[in-house]
Amino acid sequence: MNKTELEGTAHLLDELDKKLMVLLRDGRTLIGYLRSVDQFANLVLHRTIERIHVGKEYGDIPRGVFIVRGENVVLLGEIDADKEAELPLTEVSVDEILDAQRQEQESKQEQQKLVSKALKERGLHLMPDLTHDDMF
C-alpha cells in the first residue's frame, strides 16, 4: 500500500479493524470497529455503540452492526485505547443520559426562542431551525 502512485492519497483501508469514532451528519456519534468499506466510503461498523454526550457525562447504547452510507459521515477518527481508559467524563446509564439530552435540547430551544424574540423586536429575523447541515 505504499506504492508511489498512492503517495499523497489517503484511504479508509488503513483504518480497517480499528476502533473508530464516527460522527454522522445528524449529530450522532458511533464508536465501533471498522470492518469494511467501499468506494463510496460506506462503512460497516461492528460492535458499535452510540455514545451520547451531555456535559461531562456520557451514555453508551449498544447497537451491534451498523452499515453507514458514506454520504452521512462527517468525520471519523481512531480511538486511542489508552486515552479511552482515562476519560475525564463520567459514564451514566442510558436512561439518565437520554433524560439529560432531552433536558439540554429543551433548554436550547427555549434559549433560541428568547433570542429570536429579541431579534424580532429589533427588526431582524433569525431562523433557528436550520442546522449547519441544512444550509448546504
Next chain:
Amino acid sequence: MLVLSQNGDHLLPPDEDDCVENEEEEYDALNDETFGGLEDSSVLDDWEQQHEQYAEIAESNKHSEQLENSISLLMLDDTDNDPLNLAKNSVWSYTPPNKNGDIFNSSILSSLQKASKSFIETHSDSNRTNELHKGFTQSTPLPSIPLSPIHHVPKQIRTVEELEKNLIKSSKQHQPPLKPLVPPSGHHQGPPFPHPLFQHPLPPSRLPPGLPPIGIPPPVRHMPMPHHPHLPPGLVHMLPPHFMHQGGPPRHPGLIYPPGNAQFPVNHPYNFPPPPRNVLPQNSNHLSRNNVQQQQRTRNDSYKHKSEPNQTESKDEYAGLMTSREKQWLLNIQMLQLNTGTPYFDDYYYTVFKERKAKSNKENFPNERNHRYQNNRQQRNNERQDNNNTLTPRVYTPLQFENSLGKLQCGSVTAPRKIIDMDIVTPDKDSDNPVVVRDTRKTKQLLLELEALFTLLLKAEDLRNPLAISNMDKLREIKQKQRLRELDLAPTPEQKQEVLKLLKQDSEPVVENQHDYIVRIVGGLLQEEKFASFLNIRKGKMLLLRLLPHLSMDSFSTQLLEIWTRILLSIPTVGRRDTAGDHILPKLHPFFKRYIQTSTMGDILDIVAGLVEVIRQENSRSTPLSHQGKAPLYFVLLNKFGVSALVTMFIRTEYLISSETATEKQQHDWSNFLVSWAELTGVVNKVATPIEPIPIQIFNKHSNRFENLTPEKKSLLEKHVVDSN
C-alpha cells in the same frame, strides 16, 4: 442427486406453431446433456448406489489407510498435549505449502474428503451410513456436497445417532481405559455433520477467498462446544481441519484443535470456524493490518496462545473481513482516479507541491555522490509514472437496450449519481438592511472581477510553465482520442462530419501570447474608480504583487507609471488597513525601486504631482472626515511603503540631477515637493520608517542644492529618513 418424478414433466411442451415437427421439437429435458452420460437411467434414482460407486473409486487411493489409522488413533488417544499426534509424521501434521501458494489443490481437497469419509466409515456400523457418507467424493464439485446431507435430513439424524452409539460401543470395545463418554442426547448431537451445513450453506462464490475460518460467526463455533464437552476430542474437532500452527504453542485447555494443513480447503462443508487466535491486542492490530487472509502471513507469524477473555477472541476473529482482493479492488479504483494523465489540472496542489519539493531537493543536493544512482532511481520512477499515465481510461458504456425509452443510469467514481438535491437556504431577504446588501454586493462584484483577472494571470503564467505545457499537450491527446472514438460511434454521416470538425479544432495547438494576456489584465486592473477598491482587498494586492514581475519596462512603461501613481494616490484609503493587517504594500517596494531606477525626472514628477493636492470636500461622499483638507502626502508619510517610495525617488532624483538629466524647471518643481514633504513631516504625528534609509552623504548633497529647503525643514526631513549611522 435430485429425485425426479418419472411422469411427463420432464418433457418440454412442443412448439405450437410447428405441429408437423412435433416429435423433433420435443425433447427430453432430462437428457444426457443435462445430467451426464449414464448407462442406466434408473441409476439416477438410486443415489445410494451411486455413492457406493464413487466410494469405491475413492477407496483405491493410498492415503485412506494411513488416514484411517491416524484417525482411529486420534479418536482414542488420550494425551492432552498431543492428542492429535502432531509430532508423528501423519497426514495431519503441518506441511509447508506449495511454492505457488495454491491452497486449493484438488489433490489435497480430495485427500481431505477421503479422510473424513474414511473416518466416518470406520465408525459407522450400518451399510447405509457407509453409503451415505461415502458420498463425499473427490470428484464432485464442492457446492453439491452440502446438498446431499441437507436433503436427507431425517435419515441422517437417525443414522448419526446410530453412528455415535456405535462410536461409543466401538471405543469401549477397543480400548477400555478410555474416558467415559456421555451418551449423546438426541438431536443435539446431530450437529457436527449437518448443522454447519444447515446454518451456513457456504456460498460457492466465496470459494477462493477462503473466508470461513474467520467469517463464520461465533454461534456456530460455540454451538458444538457446549454440547460436546465429553466427547472424545477427536470427534468434534477432527473433522473440520483448522488453521493452526505446527509447533505446538500452548493451547487453551478447553479447546483442542487438530492442526490443519494450511492448504486444506476452507469451503469444506465440515469447516468449523478456526480456533480463537488468543493473541495480544497489539498482535491483533499488527495482524489485521497485514491482512489475515494471506496464507503466507499466517504461516510466518507466531501466535501466542494465552487464555484471554472472549471479547478479544471474537474481535480477532472478525478481523480481516475484507479480503485482500477487495482491498486491491478499492485501491484500483483509487488509482484509476489518480491515473488521469493530466495531474497538473486534476490534482494541481499535490503536483505542484511535488515539483517544488523535487526542485528544492535538487538545489540542496546538486552534486550528490549517489548522483548516478539517484538518476537511475529517478528515471525508473519517471518511467513508471509515464507508463501509468499512458493508460488512458477506458470509456465504459453501459448496456443499451433496444426499444427502450431512455438509457441506463450509470454512475462511476468520476461521475457519481446525483443523489440529493441540495439548495442553499437563505433566510428572509426582506429583513436585510439594503445598505448592507449593496456593500456586500459591491465587494462581491469586486472579488469576482479580481477572480477573473487572476484566472487570466494564471493562464498567462501557465504558458511558460513546462509542467502546464506538457499536461496541456496530454489533454489535447486525450481529447483527440475521445473524438476518434466518437467518430466511430457516430451513426449518421452528418454527425460524423460534426465530430470531424471538432476533431480538427481540438488538434490545432492553440498559440497564445503571454503579452496579450498581461495587457488585458492591466487594463482590467487600471479602471478609474475600482483601482483603489482593488487595493483595499488583500486579493487585489496579491494580484498586483504577482503581476508586477511580468511588467517589463520596455513594454509596459506607461502602464507602470500609471500603476505607481495610482498606488501612491490610494495610500490614504488603503494604507491604514494594510499597516494594520496585510503588510503587502512594503512587498511592492523592490518593484518600485526597480522601476524608479529606470525612470526619468518627468516620471518622478508625474508621480509626486498628485500627492500634494489637497482632498477637497466636494470630492466624494466617501471621503471620511479625517481625510478632508489633507494631502495624500500626509498619509503617504504615515505609511511605510509610502516613505520608502519617497526615499527611493529622492535618491534617484539626486542621481538624475547630478548626471545633469534634469531640467531647471524639473528641479524647481522637485524642490517645491521637498518643501511640502518637510512641512508635512512636522505635522504628521508618526512618520513611518523607510525600508532603506538615505545615506547621509546623498541626503546632504541633495538637500544643499535647494535654497528653499531651510535648515529646519532639512532637519525635519533628516530625522526620519536618514541613516543614523
